[in-house]
Amino acid sequence: MPPFVPRKRSHSEDPPPPKRQALDVSAKPFSIDESDSDSSESSLSDTPADNTHGSRIPVSDDEDEEEEEEEDDDIDWEDAIDPKTSATTPSLAGPELQDLELTLDKNEAHVSDLLDGKKGPTKIERHIRIQSHCIHVQCLLYHNAIRNAWINDAKVHETLRHKLPDGIHKEVKKWRIATGLEIPERKPDPPKSKKKKGKQAKKKEEWGPEAERLEPGQPDMSRGDPIITLLKVLVAYWKNQFQITAPGLRKHGYRPVASLEEIITDFRNEEHDPERHGERIANIDEFRAVAENMQGSRDVGAQLFTALIRALGIEARLVSNLQPLGFGWTKAEVYTPPKTDAVPTNTKPENGSGESESTPDVEQDPPKAKKGGAQYDKDLPFPIYWTEVVSPATNEIISVDSLVLPKPLGLSADQQEAFEPRGAKADRVKQVICYVIAHSADGTAKDVTTRYLRRRTWPGKTKGFRFPVQKLPTPGLQGQYFEYDWFRNVMRGYIRPPDQRTKVDEQEDETDLKRKQPEKKKTTQAGDTLQSLRTSTEFVLERFLRREEALKPGAEPVRTFTAGKGARAKEEQVYKRADVVKCMSAESWHKEGRQIQAGAAPLKKVPIRAVTLMRKREVDEMQRETGQKPMQGLYARDQTEYIIPPPIVDGKIPKNNYGNIDCFVPSMIPRGAAHVPFSGTVRLCKKLGIDYAEAVTGFEFGSKMAVPVIQGVVVAAENEDLLKDAWRIDAAEKRKREELKAEKRILQTWRKFLFGLRIAERVREEYGGGDPFADREREAQNPFALRKKNNEQHEPDEKHDDDHFEEDSHDPVDHGGGFLLPGEEDDGDDHLIVEEHKQEDHIGEDDSDDGELSPPISISSEPDEDQETGAKDDPESDYAPPTRSGVRRRRRGG
DNA sequence: CTGTGCAATACCACTTTGCCCCCC
DNA sequence: AGGGGGGCTTTGTGGTATTGCACA
Known part of the structure; x- marks a missing residue:
C-alpha cells in the first residue's frame, strides 16, 4: 500500500503538500462565510476579523449565540486529483471508502456582513431586499391609514376637546372670529358649554366646512394668518400635556435571521412589552384609552395631536415619514446592536443631556430604560409623524410637529425643510426620507415628499431609499421601454379620486409639491x-x-x-x-x-x-519582439469610405484568403452578384457547376475563437434564379422526405403502443384483474385518457381514434390505429409547402431553413401523444431545445 | 457641507476564420 | 469510405458607470 492514507484528518501530521496546507487555511473560513451568513447573531464588534479569513476562527469567542453551525467540511478533494498521489495509488482510481469528518463548532458565529465581505450581494439577496422594502412600505402605509381612521373617531375627539382648558377654548374662539368663521357675539358662549355630550353634531354644524359657507366673513390677516397663533398655543399645550411613555417606530436595518427569529418568538410567546416589542395599540378602544391618558409614543402623540386639530374642525392631515427597510446595502440597512451591549455606560455620546436610556431597541435592557422617567426616542432628531394643518384662510399647508423639533411650525419651504432627516445624527439612527405621506380625514392619502425635501429638489435625500422609477422593456416591442413607478402604483389605492380633488390639492400641486430638478x-x-x-x-x-x-x-x-x-x-x-x-x-x-x-x-x-487565441498569440509575439504593447490605430468615419468590390467578370466570384466572401452589409456584394442566403446552396452550386463563394455575414465568439457565420452563398446575378429554383425544388423534396420519415416514425410508435395495449389486454383476460375497460382503470392505464382532459385543443379526429381503441384493438394494424396509412395519405399538403417556401424566399434569410427544423405541417398538428411515446429520441424533431436550433440557424442559417 | 480622489464592483461591449465526431 | 454538417460552449477582458467612503 502506498503511503497515502485516504483520510483527511488522520494524515494531517504527515508532511502535507504545501498547496494543500494553503487550501486548508483558506477553506475553513470560506465555508464559514458560506454557511453562516444568515444564522448567526450579529455583533459588529467582530466584523473586523472577517476581513482576514485566517484570523476569524480564533476570535469568535465573544459570541453568545447558541446556534450550532456546521463548518469545516473537510473532504480533501484535492487529494483525489493530486496527480502524484493518484499516479502512485492505483486503488484511488476506483471509489474508495473515506472517512468524512464534520466539525460542528457552536462558537463559529459571524456576521456575514456584505459590506465587509469581499463579494457583493447576489441577485437573490438583492431580490429579497427589494421585496422586503416593498412589503414594508405597504404595511406602513396601511398602518397609517388605520391610525388615520382612528383619528377621526368621535369619541377620541370628544375626549381631547374635553381636556382642553378654558384658555385654549378662548383661543379657538378668537381664531374662529379672526378667520371669519364665526361672527363675534357680544357675549361669546363660555367654552365649557361646548364640552357637553351631544355637542358633536352641533359642533360640526358650527365649525365644519359648511359653516364657512353659512357664515361668510373676511379673515383678519392684519397680524398674519390667525391660525398660526392658535397652533402655537395648541403645540405648547400639547408639549406640556402629552407624555412620551413608549418607543415609536424607527428603522432598525436588517438583522441577522437568528436574532430576528428570537425576537419573533419572544414577541409571540411573551407578554407584550413595549420596550422589547414596540408600542401596541390593538384597536380603537385602546386608542381611545391612550387619548384619555395622553401618553404613548411620540408617534401616537403626533397622531392624537392631529385628532385634536380635527376635533376643532380644522382640516388636518396625518403625515408620516415612512422608515422602511431599504433595498440597498448602505449603512442605513445594517442593524446596529444596541449600544448598551458594547459600551458599559449607557450614556450616548450624541446625547448631551445624559438621558440616554431611551433606545427602544428590542434587545435593550428594560430596567435601564425604565429608570429615570423614560425619555424615549430622544436620539431621533426628526419626527416620524406630524400634522399638516390646512389654513382655512389661505388654503396653505402648515406643517406642525408638536413634540420633536425645536421649531414646531413649518410655514414656509425653508421651515418645512427642517422636517427632512439629514445630518450625522439622523444618519446614526438611520432616519431617512423616502416616502412622506399625508393622510386626510376622508381616508385618502397623498405623497407629499416633495414639500419636505431640501429646495424641493428631486431626488435629494430620497436617493437610494425611495424605490426608483424603473425602465422596463415594453413586452413585444424590442428596444422600447416604459417607465414603471412602483410607488405611484402603490399609492393608487390611496389617492383622492380626480373628481373629488380639493382646492388645496390643486394649490399645493402647483406650488409646494412641484418637483424641482437639480440645477x-x-x-x-x-x-x-x-x-x-x-x-x-x-x-x-x-x-x-x-x-x-x-x-x-x-x-x-x-x-x-x-x-x-x-x-x-x-x-x-x-x-x-x-x-x-x-x-x-x-x-x-x-x-x-x-x-x-x-x-x-x-x-x-x-x-x-x-x-x-490566434490573435492573442500574435499580440504576445509582437510584444516579445518589440518589448511594448502593440497598438492599433483608430480612424474616424470621415477617414473611411465604402468598400466597393470590383464587379463580377464572367460569373467568377472573388474570394478572400479563407475562400469565402465578406457580406457584412449589402454594399459588400459585388455588382453583378447576388446573395442567396439559404442553407444547402453550396451543394447545389457544385451540382449546377456555378461559381460561388460562401457568404460570411458576421462572427460568433466562443471558446476563444471567432467563428464566421455563413449564410448561403454569393453567386453571379445571372445564376441567381437558377440557384433559387433549384433550391426550392430541393427544399420541397427534402421536406417531403422528412414528412415521410416522421410519419413512419409516428406510425411505428403507435403500432408499438397498440401492441402494448393488446398485450396488456390479453394478460388481463387470461389472468383476470376485473373489467379492463372500467373507466377508472382505463384512466389509470391509458395516459391519453388523462391527457385529453387537460388538452382541449386536440383535433376532432383523435377523439375518434381513442374511442375506437376497444373495437379496433383486435386488429389495430390493419386500420392504422385510426391513422392514415402511408398509402391513404392525402397529398394535398404538398402544394401548401411549396407555397410556403416561395414566401420565405421573399421574406429573407432567417426562416428559410425551416424545412430542416420544423416538421412538415401534418406533423405539427399530430397529437401530443407522439411526443410522449418516443419522438424525443429523434434529435431532428422540432422538440429539440430552441437554443440549439437558434445557434444552428445563425451558424449555417439561410 | 461639498467636492475630490480612490477603491470596489457591476455591467457592457468588443472580440474577426477550429476541431472532432458521427451520420449520410 | 469519406465528406460534410453540426456540436462544442456561452468566452474573457478591459473599459465605464456607479457607489461608497475618506478626507480636505
Missing part, C-alpha cells in the same frame, strides 16, 4: 469642477475621452482647467464635446463595410484587444 451646474470657467466637466455635455477633458473617442484633428481647446491644488495642481485643456469623434479600428470599419481611405493617419492609437 445643472453651469459649466462656466469659474464654476468648473472635475465632476461638472465629467458630466458636461458641452465640454470635455482629454482624459475623459473613451477608448474609441478622439478629438477631431485641429480641435482647439476652449480654455484650461486646473485640477488639484497647490503642488499637485495640473493644467488641463478643456475641449468642446462637439470636437469629439467616434473612432474604430480598421477591422471594425470593415465589419461596417467601410475601409480606411488611402493615406489616412489614425486619430488615436490604442492597445490591441485580442480575444481569440
